[in-house]
Amino acid sequence: MDKFLNYLARGIMITSVCFSAHTMAAEALPAIAETQITVDIPVKLKEAKVLFNMDHIALAGDLPVGMKYMDLLNKKMKMDETLGKIIGIFHGSAAFMTLNDQSYNAERKVTTGNPYKVLIEGLIASGVQIEECAVSMKGHHWTNKDLLPGVKVNSGAIGRIIQLTQEGYAQIQP
Structure with a gap:
């Protein structure tokens, strides 16, 4: 035994x-x-234009995977002095993640406030552009006042994703 x-x-x-x-x-x-890992293909980007298509909720525990990837990539780009930009486009079933506390509580029928607020504010403060889809907002009867400070509104997520892809942005679908 x-x-x-x-x-x-x-x-x-x-x-x-x-x-x-x-x-x-x-x-x-x-x-x-x-000393135990040999990197055969080192990656150091000179320039990167990246859009994160945040149209659904993918969580690792309680942490939204897409927001975590935005944060990690942003830190790596700063560390490597990579030129470029990261844009997170929220729409569809993930649209509510950019709401302010009061609007989040009303939408989700809770009293806790937006648990993603600190992540969103941190991304914006570190230079990541966060956008919300006007089509998703209209569907939920939200206005710009319902969003966290610093969140920009695009006229439609799908059109915006096409536009950014045509401008050379790589799309990440977490």
Whole structure:
């Protein structure tokens, strides 16, 4: 029985270590991990124009994946001195993520305020342009007053995505 428990404990420890290493961001890995990974294709962008098509909710735990990717890419671009711009376009079932606290509470029938507010404000403060779709707003009877400060309104997300793609933006669909 002791042998079985020893194997079980060892397995749990190995699984825990693997899970912990897997979930850490590459730039946050300890120095020892750098000696275990050989990068065959280094990526350092001179310029990047990126749009994030935020039309649905994809979460990793409670964290919206698209917003996390916007933040990570923005930090990487600043670190590498990459020229360019990141634009997050919110519409469809993810449109509510840009609402101010009062409007979020009314829309979602809660009293907690917008849990994405800090993420959105942080992205805007760091230079990411956040846009909301006017078509989605009309469908929900929202006005510009319902949005978080700094969120810009485009005339329609689909047309805007086409426009930015034609201007050379790469589209990320988280």
